[in-house]
Amino acid sequence: MSPFELIAAYVSVFFMSWQPPWGRAGVAVSQATVRLSLAPNAAGPVVEEPALEKETRSKEDVDLPWQVVVHNDPVNLMTYVTMVFQRVFGYPREKAERHMLEVHHKGHSILWSGVRERAELYVQQLHGYLLLATLEKVN
Amino acid sequence: MEICRQKDELEISELDPFLAELLRQIPVSTNPEGAPTAEDRLFSPPAGTKEKEICAEWKLYVQPELRRLFRSATETVAADLEQLNGNEKPFANCTLRIPAKHADAWLNALNQARLVIVAKNNFTDGELCDHYRSPIGSRRDLSLFQVNFYGFLQEFILRELIGTRENPYD
Numbered sequence: 001m002s003p004f005e006l007i008a009a010y011v012s013v014f015f016m017s018w019q020p021p022w023g024r025a026g027v028a029v030s031q032a033t034v035r036l037s038l039a040p041n042a043a044g045p046v047v048e049e050p051a052l053e054k055e056t057r058s059k060e061d062v063d064l065p066w067q068v069v070v071h072n073d074p075v076n077l078m079t080y081v082t083m084v085f086q087r088v089f090g091y092p093r094e095k096a097e098r099h100m101l102e103v104h105h106k107g108h109s110i111l112w113s114g115v116r117e118r119a120e121l122y123v124q125q126l127h128g129y130l131l132l133a134t135l136e137k138v139n
Numbered sequence: 140m141e142i143c144r145q146k147d148e149l150e151i152s153e154l155d156p157f158l159a160e161l162l163r164q165i166p167v168s169t170n171p172e173g174a175p176t177a178e179d180r181l182f183s184p185p186a187g188t189k190e191k192e193i194c195a196e197w198k199l200y201v202q203p204e205l206r207r208l209f210r211s212a213t214e215t216v217a218a219d220l221e222q223l224n225g226n227e228k229p230f231a232n233c234t235l236r237i238p239a240k241h242a243d244a245w246l247n248a249l250n251q252a253r254l255v256i257v258a259k260n261n262f263t264d265g266e267l268c269d270h271y272r273s274p275i276g277s278r279r280d281l282s283l284f285q286v287n288f289y290g291f292l293q294e295f296i297l298r299e300l301i302g303t304r305e306n307p308y309d
Contacts, residue, residue: 074264075257077290079297080246120193123185124201128208130250134186135193 064137067113068122071132072103084129088122113138144299152234159223159233161288166217168252177258209251215244242296249289256282
């Protein structure tokens with residue numbers, strides 16, 4: 001084992017046993033920002049101030065729900081649209097009809113809101129039935 | 140023309156040559172080629188233009204799936220329509236039997252055809268509400284009749300095979 005490897009092992013043990021108080025509090029600490037000084041004359045490794053990682057997405061972006069919107073279309077039949085809402089969302093007939101009529105009279109209706117993945121799945125199903133549907137971030 | 144439910148199939152009997160020909164036209168009518176508006180209607184964007192990432196992923200992963208789904212529905216309908224080609228007398232009325240399990244494929248293919256025809260002809264809302272226009276006149280009148288005839292078939296399939304009430308909006 002070379003001297004370099006011995007030092008690396010020591011550093012590794014040191015790093016594992018030491019944890020800054022803010023790290024324990026749940027704040028992410030980037031290991032990449034902690035640099036160890038391994039100069040030959042140094043008394044021991046010197047730990048520089050750790051830097052906090054910056055979130056790339058804001059809290060708003062993460063928490064923001066998405067909504068599935070169906071838009072009016074003069075071609076699709078009302079009975080057909082009602083059936084599709086019942087099938088895709090499992091809505092009872094009355095609720096499906098209410099949404100269908102909202103699409104017909106107001107030009108669009110919000111059918112569902114929640115996490116993005118599920119909203120995408122619903123929009124995909126609606127497109128499979130040839131309905132005009134989009135997913136949008138909730139304002 | 141008469142339509143009735145016979146156990147596990149939908150029977151369209153007394154089909155005159157003109158209506159039989161309109162039915163034969165369903166698979167061809169679903170093809171949006173040469174009409175970007177029709178292609179755009181069948182494969183509409185899943186989100187607003189600001190959501191570029193979602194739209195790009197959609198084009199890459201979802202659109203091919205949708206194409207497969209639409210093609211499969213059209214192929215099922217085309218196979219059912221083969222019954223109309225066995226008639227020895229070209230001008231005699233004929234009968235078409237649609238298996239109940241093909242109902243979804245028929246609804247999908249009829250919808251594709253209606254959307255493509257409407258997009259290709261750029262029909263107005265007013266024209267689409269005119270259910271009594273004669274198909275004899277112009278190519279446009281014939282296309283509008285085709286849209287309404289396919290819509291009528293969709294309504295019937297929905298009522299008979301999916302169990303929709305006759306008028307759910309009373």
